[in-house]
Amino acid sequence: MKDTDIKRLLYVHLLCIFSIILSIFIPSFFLENFSVLETHLTWLCICSVSVTAVNLVLYLVVKPNASSKRSSLSYKVTRFLKCCIYFLMSCFAFHVIFVLYGAPLIELALETFLLAVTLSTFTTVPCLCLLGPNVKAWLRVFSRNGVTSIWENSLQITTVSSFLGTWLGAFPIPLDWGRPWQVLVVAHQLLSCGLQTLSCGLHVRPSSLTRDGTQAPCIGSAESYLLRHQGSPSSFLFSVNS
Amino acid sequence: MRLGSGTFAACCVVIEVLGVALFLRGFFPAPVCSFSGTEHQTESPAPEPSAGAISNWTKLPPPLFSKVVIMLIDALRDDFVFGSKGVKFMPYTTYLVEKGSSHSFVAEAKPPTVTMPRIKALMTGSLPGFIDVVRNLNSPTLLEDNVITRAKAAGKRIIFYGDETWVKLFPKHFVEYDGTTSFFVSDYTEVDDNVTRHLDKVLKRRDWDVLILHYLGLDHIGHISGPNSPLIGRKLSEMDSVLMKIHTSLLSEERETLLPNLLVLCGDHGMSEAGGHGASSVEEVNTAMILISSAFERKPGDVRRPKYIQQTDLAATLSIGLGLPIPKSSVGNLIFPVIEGKPMREQLRFLHLNTVQLSKLLQENVPSYKKEPGFEQFKVSERLHGNWVRLYLEENSSEVLSNLGSKVRRQYLDALRALSLSLSRQAAQYDVYSMAVGTVLVLEVLALLLLSGPRALSGKAELDVPLPSPAFSLLCYLLPLGLVALHVTVCTSAGGTCYLCSLPWLTAGGVMVLISTLLCAVLSALTGMFAGGKRLSKNPPQCNSRWSELDLLILLGTVGHTLSLGASSFIEEEPQTWYFLVNTLCLALCHEIYRNCFLGDDCAPQSCPHAGEDFDGVAAAPQGKSPGPDVWELDRASRHPSPLGALRGPERWMVLASPWLILTCCRLLRSLNQTGVQWAHRPDLGHWLTSSDHKAELSVLAAVSLIMIFVLVQKRCSLASKVAMAFGLLGIYCYRVAIGNLLFPWQQNNKDISKGITEARFVYVFVLGILFTGTKGLLKSQITADDFTVKTVGLWEIYSGLVLLAALLLRPHNLPVLALSLVIQTIMTQFVWRPLRHDAAEVTVMHYWFGQAFFYFQGNSNNIATVDISAGFVGLDAYVEIPAMLLTTFATYTGPVLWASHLVNFLTSEASRPAPETQASGTLCLCTKLTSTSVDGAKVANCHLLRLRELSPRWLSLWKGPQSVSSECVKSQHKEVSVLSSPPSLSGQEGSGVSRLPAEHRRPDAPGEGSRARAEARHPLGLSLGCPLLGVGGKALGREEAMLRGPALQGSPAGWTGSQVGPKAWA
Incomplete structure (x- = not known):
């Protein structure tokens, strides 16, 4: 049981990383002038779409929380709708948080929102897949010692590291190097970082496989744009929910 | 032992102080100066060298120019004259530069690019360093040898109009003067009109030799709206017409005299892209300098590009031009084109005088001067010069003479350059x-x-x-x-x-x-x-497990901030760091609140929060599967049965909403004032509000803020203070109306503007009254020793007095900062700190962070240029040094000071209410770790200083305040401010140690033995946690310390001091 879980987890992470890497390279065959730095908006869209797709497919195929409960069609539909609403809410909540962190309110609103969407796909979508629209469970997973399985553990680690990556992505902004990627922060660099972490995690502690590669890049023009969010997603979801 | x-x-x-003093003594290079005193009159000038033959020319050469006009335009960057702006707005000057009889230069100013040191450099030719600025704070008079003093001694009549810094530097030197003050930065027309109005009269008169004009308007425009403002163009055109007026007048006068006149147009420093100055960026350092005189004839087609020279070169050139001895500590070279048209003998004589002066300076400053290349070259050229003079006296053929002469001249110029180089290297040497x-x-x-x-x-x-x-x-x-x-x-x-x-x-x-x-x-x-x-x-794991996410964030944030100070960009953009940290802190609080609220009530020992969820297969009955990890969480929950669980109804909603309210407040404040360097020029609400079109909006905003302040402050005051507070706030509004910032609804725009002295003094009376009642209450409680309400009310009254003073001093568009800071303090106290039972250490650090953030919300930055000096004039007729200094300091540090005093209030009131058991050991662990890491941070900063010493001017010019120094520290509050010299004022405002609120801020002795023990256990923790980065040592360490970002260096031991003295004090 545990071994198969670990194996599946490994494949899941590999696939996720692979999808992110592919989202960097594949579009350049179809789209003209595609580059991560210059057309970052397109890239963000593609990246989030692909990550969402991979997550959904994996959820359907792997079914980590094999629910044995009866499930009628209407129940499934309501659950799906609930998930969509949660996802949208998380996007807006992230957007609000970015603005609170200093992103401009009106100009660059599209960039900010896209970043919010990307971050949501990296954090909320796996949560929704794994835990369902169940906020209490989310809170439990993201509080100390609340993890009960490897899947939740990996979920915790990936989500928190996504937040941390976005949070850390603001650090180069005040530096006066004048590089373009200071604005669009180092997606590929963090990706490689994630790969390393993955391999380390594989060797050292099989139960803590990570996929830090999904660091959300920081987009938007450089202005006083300190976009990050730490803490658990549950906090704002609760604020909306309760 | x-x-x-x-x-x-x-x-x-x-x-520690000893070590830092020693370090600083080595860090600040001793300025290059002449030690032979000022008794220069007795000394005869160096005679012309002559090998064997006796030269009859031992006196100083006669002056080259009969009259000299120095037109100094503050912040005249080189591209304002030589760039596209100059072509567009200064047509006459451009004509002179391109075709007229003039020499144009780009003069490089050395940092600090602040007016007073720059004036000194222009007039003495020396390099005033930072230490020099500090040293001369108390005696503004320039005692060094300089051109003005020499000219006065030689009987020249000097007239001065412009920045009164000159009058302070050279008292009794001018036969006529009119100083304009540079304190009112917002005024950029009057200040120049006050100079220009004398011009017509003076130019007609013939009874002066030197005329100095210092125009401040351009600099003021830069400070207000930056170098790209349309106002700049208008000001440049104005300056151009002034220049034309002076030049034509000088030309018409020249026909009657034998000697030509000299007109010098120069800037003292440049202007950065943000509009300020003080640091060493290219825009700030490069200034324009144009020497105009009919002596500098040029043939048609002779294109002279602006050459790069040092600003210090002007002193030597002016001395030569006026026939005076060169100032002794001048390190400048004679600007050679000025004497190019003179006969060879005079040229060589001038060059000789300059090299002799420089080599004397070198001898006095460098012990091994004989090995310096410049000195050797000087000896060679002096010998050659002697030979040339002998030949000249023997009247050899002119062909040989001119050839040999040009060779000697070249030799001299090389020697000059080498001497200057070794002198400036000497000035930049570290011990x-x-x-x-x-x-x-x-x-x-x-x-x-x-x-x-x-x-x-x-x-x-x-x-x-x-x-x-x-x-x-x-x-x-x-x-x-x-x-x-x-x-x-x-x-x-x-x-x-x-x-x-x-x-x-x-x-x-x-x-x-x-x-x-x-x-x-x-x-x-x-x-x-x-x-x-x-x-x-x-058993270290137990210690570790007590760390909540909040503690971790506090620790990491503090350490990270300390580390970030290693990079100059992070120092410049420090406001962003603080906003970032405060936002993150709010989100972490939010997390904690929600977890407490929603998990807290469910986590009763046996009930499983997730059992009810039908589709959550894995999560079902987690307690049964893995009871281990949850033990602590549950344990804690059972020990503190959900602090938030008891709250119901509106209060619970307030608790839930409070982090978001605070975040919104912070975001609003952040858009009020843009600070930092990169984004300082972006439009913000503050500019919008202060523009004269939006006076009505500003008035409404100010009124609302004042009312909010009253509502928030009054509830804990005594009745008398309430009334005083109300009148005081009313007085503040009246004061702002009187000086024309705000409007009364019933009168529109037509009121004449006064200085509002009466109104401001009216408010001061109430401030003092409230402070007095507060102190009285404190003293009373000290005597009766057990009355807590009196004590808390007293402390709160002192706090509200400070709030009132801050409301008076802050500019009207900053009143919302004050109001929102009070709102945040109230929300935090009511809905976060009390319900969540944060311990003293956490609360202290949070106060410190918020205090820092509010320092920047006010519009301050680490640049000295953002200090609002106008606060020093509230209610004062004229500039009175000590009150102005105190008021400016207070207005600048309003945020940190208010948060610190709120901390004192909070801790005192918490001590008086029954508190739960504190996790003393856990906090001890935390604070030990924290302090040790901050010590590490201090070490890193310390080492960094060594490596960064090349950058020292930049480091120093970024003025960093006391980091709210000990203001956070509960035990005592020493404020150490190092306002080096405020750029617009340039007169070297000095900050001083202001020791306030000493002993009464100690925690009161808790009643009963048990709580006393608790107070002992808790208090030092709060102290040691609060102090690490705060640099208590400020008072003793002197201002250089603070300039060197002392707090980071010095803070930790001081923090320890606080914590170690602590237990004794309360035992």
């Missing part, structure tokens, strides 16, 4: 040995504190200083000997440039002994630590 921790801490601080010794001392003390801290903190407040064991005692004898030997070696090889070597050897030996003793103490403490370490290491 046992030592009380107070004594121990005091010793450490003393040694590495002293710096190293100072650093070693500081590091040793830090290590000692770090090692012995935990023991000193523990209950007995005593420290066991281990008597040296035999091995160590041997080491103790050997080390000083070795160090003294090292000292002798270094001193004999390095020559006399070391400060430490110039000390008497007994003192130096004492320093060496001190170093070795400290080293021994550190070593013995280290061994003691290792011996005791094994016992302690048995």
